[in-house]
Amino acid sequence: xxxxxxxxxxATGNTGSSLLLELLASPAFTKIGEYGRRxxxxxxxxxxxxxxxQQHIIDFENLAGAGLEQEKWDVVFVTLGTTRKLAGSAxxxxxxxxxYVVNAAKHARDPSxxxxxxxxxxxxxxxxxxxxxxxxxxxxxxHALSQLGYGETIVFRPAMLQGAVRxxxxxxxxxxxxxxxxxSWVWDGAxxxxxxxxxxxxxxxxxxxEGLPKQxxxxxxxxxxxxxxxxxxxxxxxxL
Numbered sequence: 001x002x003x004x005x006x007x008x009x010x011a012t013g014n015t016g017s018s019l020l021l022e023l024l025a026s027p028a029f030t031k032i033g034e035y036g037r038r039x040x041x042x043x044x045x046x047x048x049x050x051x052x053x054q055q056h057i058i059d060f061e062n063l064a065g066a067g068l069e070q071e072k073w074d075v076v077f078v079t080l081g082t083t084r085k086l087a088g089s090a091x092x093x094x095x096x097x098x099x100y101v102v103n104a105a106k107h108a109r110d111p112s113x114x115x116x117x118x119x120x121x122x123x124x125x126x127x128x129x130x131x132x133x134x135x136x137x138x139x140x141x142x143h144a145l146s147q148l149g150y151g152e153t154i155v156f157r158p159a160m161l162q163g164a165v166r167x168x169x170x171x172x173x174x175x176x177x178x179x180x181x182x183x184s185w186v187w188d189g190a191x192x193x194x195x196x197x198x199x200x201x202x203x204x205x206x207x208x209x210e211g212l213p214k215q216x217x218x219x220x221x222x223x224x225x226x227x228x229x230x231x232x233x234x235x236x237x238x239x240l
Contacts, residue, residue, distance in 0.1 A: 003030030006205060007073040009104050010080030012038045014164040015121055018198035019079060024049030028206045033071060035104075036080070060100040068107035075205040076108045076150075078120045090133055098137050102144045109148050118150040119205045121197065124159045124189075124229060146224040152209045153224040156201055156232055160191040189229045196236035200227070203240045213238065 006023050010016040011034045020040060023032045032053050034040060039055040058066035080101050087093035101120070110116050120142065128139035146153045204212060209225040212218045215234035218225050227235070 003028055004074040004206070005029070005031040005033075005072070006075045006077060007033045007035065007068075007071070007108055008077045008079070009035055009101075009108075010078060011036055011040055013079055013081065014161060014194045015197055015201075016077075016079035018195045019077060019201055021046070022198050022202040023077075024052060026202060026206070029075075033073065035066065035068065060096075060104060063103055063107045066104075066107065068104065072110045072113065073108060073116065074113075075117045075119060076105060077201060077205060078105060078118070078145075079201075080104070081121070084133060093133065094137050098141045098144070101141050102148070105145055105150075106148050109150060111149070113151065115151040117205060117208055118145060118148070118153045119156070119201050120145055120153065121156045121158065121201065124157045126155075126157055142224065143222060146222060154204050154209055154218075154227065155221075155224055156197065156204070156227050157229065158192045158197050158232060159189055159229040161197070162191050162193045164194055192229055192233055192236075197232055200232040200235035203235050203238065207240065 006029045008016060008020055008023065011020045017040065020032070020034060023029050024045060030052060034053060034055045035058050037057065037060065039057055042050060042053070042055070045053065056067060078101055082093060082096045084090060084093045087096055105118060122138045122142055123135065125135045126138035126142055127135050128143050130136040130139060142155050204227065209218065212227070215231070215238070216227050217231040217234070218227050
């Protein structure tokens with residue numbers, strides 16, 4: 001049986017970089033495309049695996065010239081995102097975190113396929129009706145992605161990410177991380193390591209919504225499949 005092809009948008013971020021390594025190491029995926037504003041230095045990637053990778057720098061403001069439509073991808077993974085602080089304004093945050101994501105996924109959609117799969121990493125508490133910018137934007141993005149016509153859309157909603165490398169120190173996050181780390185011993189909804197999240201996403205891309213084991217606790221919400229923090233942790237502990 002031939003392997004799957006996968007497109008990864010956002011491979012240089014915390015979750016994306018771990019997911020890229022997962023895909024390169026997986027025999028289930030035989031071709032991987034890394035498209036983004038930046039790409040991973042190839043000499044930092046492992047062999048074997050690196051030979052499966054195609055890399056392209058693209059301009060999310062000019063996706064018509066990005067070439068996303070020229071390939072047919074079985075699975076499209078989206079780990080692209082930012083923060084309000086890094087974006088500089090609420091408007092720019094929504095432009096990057098929502099509009100870039102939705103527009104890129106739209107260009108990567110293969111209209112000839114009824115089985116193409118979209119996997120998106122959102123956030124716990126995502127809600128398009130929230131009064132708060134971050135969860136509202138994530139919720140709006142989820143809904144917009146579900147309307148693009150993919151065969152299925154699977155959304156991961158992780159809680160606090162452990163193992164993330166930040167460009168600038170976040171003292172408050174460090175304190176919260178210590179508290180959440182202790183809490184995670186008794187509650188699997190508290191946190192997840194980026195490597196575990198990446199593995200769970202790779203498995204979901206591999207088996208699809210119908211193939212997710214019951215331990216993933218996947219639910220259907222507004223036409224797409226949601227996997228919460230606990231379900232992602234359970235998936236990451238499986239040999240799939």
